[in-house]
Amino acid sequence: MMDRPKVLPPTLRPKKRYIAFEIISDDEIDYKSMLSALWHSMIDLYGERGAAQSHVWIIKNLYGGNRGLIRCRHDMTEEVRSALTFIKMIGDHNVIIKVLGITGTIKTAKIKYLGMKTLKDFTETS
Amino acid sequence: MFYDMIVHTKSSxxxxEIDEVVEMARKLGLSGICAPIYYTSLKDLKEYVNNLPHYDDIDVVSGVIVKADRPQDVNNIVSMVRQKVEIVIVHGGSYEVNRAACENSKVDILAHPELNRNDSGLDHICIKSAAENNVAIEINFRELLESSGVLRVKTMKKIMKNVELCQNYKTPMVTTSSAVSKWGMRAGRELASIAHLVGLPIVDAIDTVSTIPLQIVEENRKKLQGKKIGDVEVIDDGQTKSTSSDA
Structure with missing residues (x-):
């Protein structure tokens, strides 16, 4: 027997949204400091309960070049957006976090905001 | 179309400098900013309006912040500067000044009515006359950003009170970053999320950074060019009419 619960059926899984963001700063910000800044801002603004409810997380392997994706619950996007607005310093750097857009899947977010190329981009349009 | 109605530059x-602020506005996707100065004299104001740079992509609006202790001074200064600049902002704080600003139709924006106060600084009488005179009440983002803990809670409480009253009387509201450096600026949609945070529905919150500022700017530009006097607007000046009849 596997020592973990079975994957929930699709109807019971929480709905997700992906927030693509860009950090405007003089220097590159690493993943860990960005994640802790987001957590601190969420807990400051909404308390521990609100932060727990939002299911917020930054996807690690898509973070780079001061751009990334935040996963959160589908009805908490506005709350996460305002928490991002309140971040003014990460480490010693002044930062502004700009939300590029919100999507329903990682694939769309990658194509739209993180510069992923698809086969369609390479087909000749003549 | 997002407008940030107060961004402080070196002139206030x-x-x-204004170049750096405009560069940041470009990165944030804003379509216009207002870089106001504090009123000192008419000569300084004239110099500021003449030296205000113009850019192709960012609309830089001229504005003046009137800071006075007595309500009479507010009315005097506002009537002096009205014909010189596009946006007239009153520095709120004391109840008498807030009320004078709300009752004066020449004022465009009443900035931070809750500054350094224990209460919200506005009551139903002020809000009602602000709605009649089309004076927008400001939601100041810097006050929230630069405070933390209990201080932020108190500030947010006062702003929420004003938002609630404004919704009752349908008074226009404007969300500004009121940034003192370029790092205090935020994108338009982010400012709207702050307005949503303090109690406005999301549609109205987006209006506070787009439609309402744009309306104020356009209306005042028409008035300064002489195309609008009071509530009467000149649609056709006669010359265009004759050419159209010929055609």
Missing amino acids: IGED
Whole structure:
């Protein structure tokens, strides 16, 4: 027997949204400091309960070049957006976090905001 | 179309030059900013309006912040500067000044009515006359950003009270970053999320950074060019009419 619960059926899984963001700063910000800044801002603004409810997380392997994706619950996007607005310093750097857009899947977010190329981009349009 | 109606530059209390602020506005996707100065004299104001740079992509609006202790001074200064600049902002704080600003139709924006106060600084009488005179009440983002803990809670409480009253009387509201450096600026949609945070529905919150500022700017530009006097607008000046009849 596997020592973990079975994957929930699709109807019971929480709905997700992906927030693509860009950090405007003089220097590159690493993943860990960005994640802790987001957590601190969420807990400051909404308390521990609100932060727990939002299911917020930054996807690690898509973070780079001061751009990334935040996963959160589908009805908490506005709350996460305002928490991002309140971040003014990460480490010693002044930062502004700009939300590029919100999507329903990682694939769309990658194509739209993180510069992923698809086969369609390479087909000749003549 | 997002507008940030107060961004401080070196000519007021800010740290950065207007070029740097405009560069940041470009990165943030804003379509216009207002870089106001504090009123000192008419000569300084004239110099500021003449020296205000123009850019192709960012609309830089001229504005003046009137800071006075007595309500009579507010009315005097506002009537002096009205014909010189596009946006007239009153520095709120004391109840008498807030009320004078709300009752004066020449004022465009009443900035931070809750500054340094224990209460919200506005009551139903002020809000009602602000709605009649089309004076927008400001939601100041810097006050929230630069405070933390109990201080932020108290500030947010006062702003929420004003938002609630404004919703009752349908008074226009404007969300501004009121940034003193370029790092205090935020994108338009982010400012709207702050307005949503303090109690406005999301549609109205987006209006506070797009439609309402744009309306104020366009209306005042028409008035300054002489195309609008009071509530009467000149649609056709006669010359265009004759050419159209010929055609």
